[in-house]
Amino acid sequence: MNILIIIVSLLNTNTMNIKYATFGSGCFWCTEAIYELVEGVIDVESGYSGGNIINPTYEQVSKGNTNHAEVIRIKYDSDKVTFIKLLEIFWRTHDPTTLNRQSADIGTQYRSVIFYHDLEQKNLSESYLKKLDNSGSWPSPIVTQINKLEDYYKAEKYHQDYFKINPSQAYCSYVISPKIDKFKKVFKEILKIN
Numbered sequence: 001m002n003i004l005i006i007i008v009s010l011l012n013t014n015t016m017n018i019k020y021a022t023f024g025s026g027c028f029w030c031t032e033a034i035y036e037l038v039e040g041v042i043d044v045e046s047g048y049s050g051g052n053i054i055n056p057t058y059e060q061v062s063k064g065n066t067n068h069a070e071v072i073r074i075k076y077d078s079d080k081v082t083f084i085k086l087l088e089i090f091w092r093t094h095d096p097t098t099l100n101r102q103s104a105d106i107g108t109q110y111r112s113v114i115f116y117h118d119l120e121q122k123n124l125s126e127s128y129l130k131k132l133d134n135s136g137s138w139p140s141p142i143v144t145q146i147n148k149l150e151d152y153y154k155a156e157k158y159h160q161d162y163f164k165i166n167p168s169q170a171y172c173s174y175v176i177s178p179k180i181d182k183f184k185k186v187f188k189e190i191l192k193i194n
Contacts, residue, residue, distance in 0.1 A: 017079045018042070018075065019077075019117070020073060020074065020076075020117055021074045021076065021083060021086050021121065022049060022071050022072070022073050022114075022116075022149055022152060023115070024049070024050070024070060024072075024115070025090060025093065025096075026112075027175075028070040028071060028155065029171070029172070029176060030093075030175065030176050031044075031093070032044045032046050032161070033162075033176050033179075033180055034089065035072060036164070037183065037187075037191050037192055038076075038085075038089065038187075038191070038192065039190050039191065039193070040076050040077045040079075040080025040081030041074055042076055042077060044073070044075075045072065045073045045075075045154055045155075046070070046154075046159045046160055046162070047070075047073055047153055047154045048061050048066075048068040048069070048070065048109075048152075048155060049068060049069055049071045049115050049149065049150075049151055049152045049153070050067060050071075050113060050115065050147060051069075051151070052067050053066050053068075054153075055153055058155060058156055062109060064107040064108050064109055066109075069109055069113050070109050070110065070155075071113070071115065074086060081190065083120070083121055084124060084128070087114075087124065088128075091132060091144075092186065093179065095112075096112040096132075096142045096143065096144045097140040097141060097142055098143070099111070103175070111145060112142075112144040112145065113147060114147070115147055115148070116149060122146065122148070126146055129146065163176050163180075
């Protein structure tokens with residue numbers, strides 16, 4: 001019986017079309033918590049990208065001197081969730097019109113940025129941004145950067161699954177929880193079934 005379960009698990013793993021997406025949209029704790037709820041998302045990891053030093057620490061990044069953005073790297077099954085859907089979530093869960101700022105978080109580390117992994121992601125991101133800008137969905141121009149992923153560094157362990165581990169922490173209660181509640185209402189059709 002156990003051999004059958006292992007074989008079925010291996011078969012299911014092999015049928016996944018695994019891809020990655022890397023987004024920066026403010027505090028990575030908030031963004032990580034949202035994408036972990038999405039059906040088809042296998043893993044979400046907080047990290048740093050787009051900077052000018054190797055292996056930055058949170059302390060270095062938070063001072064704003066390294067040019068890294070707080071990002072999340074999403075591992076997903078593209079047969080279950082598309083890159084376009086991930087982009088839709090990205091643009092609907094933060095303000096892409098504020099330069100280097102999300103709510104009270106200020107600095108280049110909180111910039112709105114897409115780090116594309118391939119030309120398809122680049123083209124889809126640019127097309128979606130143009131469509132949004134032309135639609136008048138936002139009262140101000142979108143300032144989201146679209147850059148090629150050159151580097152990625154995993155954030156320290158205590159940043160991973162931060163909301164899941166610290167739900168009653170003040171920042172989680174007052175900032176992340178309301179974002180998650182709103183997300184669940186707007187994107188209820190793509191939520192993971194627990």
